[in-house]
Amino acid sequence: MTQTKKNQQPQPAAQPKPGSAFAYAPAPESRSVVDIAPSYGLFIDGEFSDAADGRVFKTVSPSSEEVLSEVAQAGEADVDRAVRAARKAFASWSALPGSERAKYLFRIARIVQERSRELAVLESLDNGKPIRETRDADLPLVAAHFFYYAGWADKLAHAGFGPAPRPLGVAGQVIPWNFPLLMLAWKIAPALATGNTVVLKPAETTPLSALFFADICRQAGLPKGVVNILPGYGDAGAALVAHEGVDKVAFTGSTAVGKQIARTVAGGSKKLTLELGGKGANIVFDDAPIDQAVEGIVNGIFFNQGQVCCAGSRLLVQESVADEVLDALKRRLSTLRVGDPLDKNTDIGAINSAEQLARITALAEAGEAEGAERWSPACELPSAGYWFAPTLFTGVTQAHRVAREEIFGPVLSVLTFRTPAEAVEKANNTPYGLSAGIWTEKGSRILSVANQLRAGVVWANTFNKFDPTSPFGGYKESGFGREGGRHGLEAYLDV
Amino acid sequence: MPTTVPAHGPDAAARLASMADVTASDAALRRFLHGLPGVDAVGLEARAASLGTRSIKTTAKAYAIDLAISMIDLTTLEGADTPGKVRALSAKGVNPDPTDRTTPRVAAICVYPDMVATAKEALGDSGVHVASVATAFPAGRAALPVKLADTADAVAAGADEVDMVIDRGAFLAGRYLKVFEEIKAVREACRRPDGSSAHLKVIFENGELATYDNIRRASWLGMLAGADFIKTSTGKVAVNATPANTLLMLEAVRDFRAATGVQVGVKPAGGIRTSKDAIKFLVLVNETVGDEWLSNEWFRFGASSLLNDLLMQRQKLSTGRYSGPDYVTVD
Amino acid sequence: MSDKSEKAEAVRLSVFKTYKLFVGGKFPRSESGRVYEVTDAKGKWLANAPQSSRKDARDAVSAARKAFAGWSGATAYNRGQILYRVAEMLEGRREQFVREVGEAEGLSKSKAAAVVDAAIDRWVWYAGWTDKIAQVVGGANPVAGPYFNLSSPEPTGVVAVVAPQESSFLGLVSVVAPVIATGNTAVVVTSERAPLPALSLGEVLATSDLPGGVVNILSGRTSEVAPTLAAHMDVNALDLAGTVDDAALAKELEIAAADNLKRVLRPQAVDWAAEPGTDRMTAFLETKTVWHPAGAGAASGSAY
Structure with a gap:
């Protein structure tokens, strides 16, 4: 891009970078640890499938504009099917003893740890963020988040929401592209720990790690329909948020869309949490x-x-x-x-x-x-x-x-x-x-x-520190509800 | 920013004189040192650790390994040192890898004062310096005249560089001016009859100063007193050079140059044993103070076993095979 | 040890395991050189177990104290990962423990399996507590003044645990896991009559990334080892679970514990199969409250 060349005054920097005596040679992380398929489907009821109307979209690597894969694009019919699958799965999932739900989440956490290099490379490819961050920040936090909420699944009586707090039902979750897998973890881990089932829509520019996560759910033996992943655009997100079979809406993204969602759910019984700008x-x-x-x-x-x-x-x-x-x-x-x-x-x-x-x-x-x-x-x-x-x-x-x-x-x-x-x-x-x-x-x-x-x-005296035990969320137009920590359970409990 | 002069050059004294007001009294010096910005330990260590994740490969690694070898003060500081040991170490310093004459020489051989003459003779005109510890190294618990005699003795025997230890007891007791005056006196003792001086490295023993705030204060104190190099450690206590305390000292020499125009070198010593460690330190230099410190005039490693690991890595780069300890010399 | 396949095939003589103590991450024999016979519920000889001495108890306390700084200073997340790893390692040796527990407690294979499964799940339960207990029992205190005021739980130190006598494995895990979950280190006196599952647990702990000395396991005579631990001035707390059927010993130990005011968890009837609460963790936690001024606003302001 060109606009950055303006107004640059070469500073008397301590670091003459180009031509510096100690110039770092390229040190690329191997791309071969991740195998990206040419196409991906929607993940509904434990199976990958095409969109009802057959639409697809391409996801590109923002650092090269290379097309990484072609992904099924969810529409209203797919949202409906996914919500029904989640509803069907809810009865048995929520009836499981917490200690058994916990073990599923521990399994997911472990598989995320095992596959973390693969997922880090994938995330860097699809999102454009440096491998240093996906490797050292995103992926460790993703695994930690699942570990943390796994532990809550059989301890909800101790969380301060009454002796036997109940889940809400089907959670419709819409996440942004800036931390695709981490935002997925922030949404899915507490939802499953508390006994909800989920339909999650990743952002249209970063669908791949969520689809790999679907594979992790299969490896973990998670019952069908407990997690459904619907790649798609804003229309799919809007359909999900508006769907009458959804009991809980969780959104992370822009304040403008957050306000629109607040209007959509107004007057109904859907519980809403928003993490905005x-x-x-x-x-x-x-x-x-x-x-x-x-x-x-x-x-x-x-x-x-x-x-x-x-x-x-x-x-x-x-x-x-x-x-x-x-x-x-x-x-x-x-x-x-x-x-x-x-x-x-x-x-x-x-x-x-x-x-x-x-x-x-x-x-x-x-x-x-x-x-x-x-x-x-x-x-x-x-x-x-x-x-x-x-x-x-x-x-x-x-x-x-x-x-x-x-x-x-x-x-x-x-x-x-x-x-x-x-x-x-x-x-x-x-x-x-x-x-x-x-x-x-x-x-x-x-x-x-x-x-x-x-x-x-x-x-x-620090900044941008995150931990699964630490509640995160905004005042005012930055949204409401907290994710992380004991507080993060509340959004997914009938309290 | 004033123009830069080296701490070991003729113009540094005048620059330091411009800071005379802050060293005019114990109270003034204390006010100045305690007025330096604080150090947040978690943040400092996180920054050092983050730079430790830099991945230095291929050509950059080859460059870094040779640079690191050229920065080594190859050290033997044992009660069991003998002329034979010092001669062998000197030979190794001049010619680290007998199978590969392109290997750079080390910067200096670092010994106790009574071994200086032996080392000087063994090194001849190789260009490898003789560094001598002095001032009742490593504890520094001796009277000032003893320390000065120790220093003068080393210089008279031919030491090119003197590594002194500060009086940590005085520092921790808050008697900063005593520490300052002592460094100045040792600096005077480094002077040769012809008016030139042995370069002075000032060892703080960071492990005994214990806090990062103390290390920053000691760095400024040492530089104000005329140190040519500031050095982390003697290598004789539990905590020696660490990435974090070296990063902090690099920040100090950077800020000191910005304030006074005087450029001072940095020497981490003790505990740096592998090429990977050494390269991490070079990354700290590169990204904190940059090119202008990336030579053995401004950065040294106080080390002994490090050299062999660098040589094995160097052999790996040139042959493609991993080397082993049988293929480097033991001295 | 019984080995059915040996009888059936009569081809190969099995290799017996020498059961050893677990102290400081290593597997010593008792320094006293003593062993005692361990039999199954029907009286059949199973193995010779080390009969720990007072010096073994002293060594175990030293090891536990040495491990305390590192273990209590580890992040709660790290401790949770390690406790979960214990569950993973146990799962892999499930058959061995089913056999040992069955022999030790005279249980059928299916009942022993249920006990072992419950013990594995108990590790998972406490693995999840490491990073949650502080939010459940700690918190900000709204003091009436310009102060930040926060109470946090901290581990009390070295905890001596007299493990349940009857529930040789599930009971043991149920008393050890909560002690270490919160960052304490433990010296455990096993069930006297049925020490083998406990001694085998040491082998699991040694391969679970648990730092040496965090758990130390002593078999032997409860009446010999427990009083040494109860009186030891470098032990901070005492769990008397295993003295539930010996009120006199429990009282004697509690009296000895008073010399340095050990925190004492008195014996009580416990259904080890039931889901535990938080009490076995909170029994060995201190509460630390930190005050800090939170400013009082501006010292000045333009008045014109």
Whole structure:
């Protein structure tokens, strides 16, 4: 892509990358560990099948635009069939002793661990994210999530929802493309642990890992119909959400779609949880551990190319250290390695789709047009695929679009503040409320600022940390309900 | 940013003089050191671990192995050291792999002061330096005149480099100026009659300083006092060089150069035994301070068994077969 | 040991197993050199089991103490993975344990199989507790002041466990697993009459990624070993499950335990086949409460 070449001032970086004496040779992870079939069906009632109307769509690798596979595209009739299968499976699944459901989930967790390298490569291919992340973050978290909820299946009486909490029934789940398998785990693990059955629709740009997961369910001997996977577009998601046989809707994705879903289920009895967008503030005070704060800022906005709902996309830095932090940040950005997602040394991979790239590009251009100062390190982007260089906007104010709208890309907006009160006020001055970060060595400041932030997750002196035991979810327009931890059970229980 | 001068060059003293206000008194020095940004241990270790996952293959690996060999201070610091042992080690340092003359020489042979003359004679004009530990290494528990005599003795015997230990007791007791003055005095003792000086490496013994905040403070203190190199460890305690404490010291030399223009080297020592470990440290250098530190003028490994592992890896790269300990020399 | 195939075919003499203690991840004989005869429910000789001495008990406590820092410092997730691995390893040796439990407790093969299955599932149950108990028994406390206040459970330390006498395997697993799930380390005195399933469990634990010393297994005379452990000043807690039929011994041990105020779980009648609650975990947990100021807002503000 071309738009990133603008406004690049070669910084006096510590790291002259091209031509550096110690240039890392390519270190590609072997693609041969994963065998992608030329076509995949829908996974309904334990079998793969074509869509009722025979429609298919192609899924491409965003780093090369190579077609990876052709996938059946679910429509309304398929949704109906899948929901019926899930309904049929519900009776016996929910009647199983919790300890037996637990063992199925433990099996799934173990198979995910066993096949984790294969799944990591697959995810990097289909999503565009670096293998370093799929290998070291996504897949370990996926397995851990199944392990964690496996353990709850026979302990629900201890979870604080009454002596014998009941499942809801059929869960309709729609997940995004940014963490395809991890979001699947966040949805399916608690649903099955509590005795629900599921129909899950992965995103249209990243259907493959969910289809591999269907195979894992078969390897684990999971009864037919307990998990159904319907690759498809928004229309399939809408049909699923609206289906009268669905008792529970769980959605992760954009705030706009989340609002639409809330309207769809209004007036009915479906239980709803939504995990939506964010515009997380990462607040750096003048007494922060600066080197670690810089790492946290980088991790906060460039993890998964910034395509993270809880990204720290607004850096709020105390004016007294702003120059120091920004210099360090730019120096650090110059060492980021952008390129082939399968190279083990890649820090920043491809943007997931042409559409997403266009959105990031448009918002970044708006930032420039509104007068914010744009900076990117010198970096060569591959010619094929969807790419966007790591980008900083300085001189941003609360009024700029890049400070208000979720960009969902590797673009950081930098604002300054003078006092803790001002930091809190600016951090909360958004319709979103998913995440925030606080960087200071002073413990009481961490706790008082955290108390005042209207955000569902507050990281202090760290960022983008996830754990199956830790509840995750938003305030305000970032959605409602929590995933993870004991709290995550509630969304799938009749309480 | 001021222009850069090497810590071991003639212009460094003037730059350090510009920082004289912070070392003017114990109180000033304490205020300055305690005013340095804190270190979050979890974050520091996570960053070091993350850089440890870099995958260095093929041409990059070959480059890194030769670079690492050239950075080794090949060390013997045993009570059982003899002239024979030191001569054998010196021969190995000059010619690490007798079957492959393209193998680079090590940077220095590191010995106790009484072995300096032997090493100097054995190394001749090979270009391999003689480094001597001094100042009552490794504990450093001796009176200052003893430490200075120890240093002067090593320099007089021909040491090109002196590896001193700081007084950890004084440091942990908060007597920073005492530590500072002692380093300065040792630096003076490194001076030769012709006015030149042996390069001074200052060992903090990170394992005894115990906290990362202390290591950062010691780094600045050492550099302010005129260290040419800052060095992690003696190799004689439980915790020696780690990726995290070396990363922290690399950040310190980077920040010190940005503040003063004086460039100081870094030497991790102790516990680095495999090529894989050594390459991880080079990655830390590459991604923290970059090219300008990627030579043996600015980065060293204090090691003994590391060399043979590097040689075996080097043989693997050139032959395609894994090598074994019978195919490298034992000294 | 009985071996039906041997009788049927009379071709090959089977190899007997020497049963050994499990201490610090290793399999020592008793330092005393003593053994005692173990028989099946009908009195037929099965094996010679080590008869542990006071010094064996001391060694086991040292091993448990040495292992405590690492085990209690491991993540709850890691501990859960290891406990689950124990279940996996047990599943693979199910037939062996069915035989041993059947012989030890005089059960039919199907009843012994049900006991072993329940014991495997019990490991799975406690594997799932490692990373949940803190959320169930800990939490934030809404103190009246500008303070963050959080209570968390922490393992109490080295726990001496007198295992049930009758339920030689399911009972044993039911008392050992909860102790280590939460991060304690254990010194276990096996069923005196039926120690073999417990000693074989040591072999499973040794191949389950469990660090050496987390569980130490001693066979022998309960009345000889248990008092040593009850009085040992480096033992933090005592589970008296195996003294349920000996009130005098239970009282003696509890009195000895008072010297360093060990936490004592008194013996009670337990149906080992029933689903356990959390009480065997909470019995050996301390609660730590941390206070921290949470700021009080602004110190200033422009007044003009």
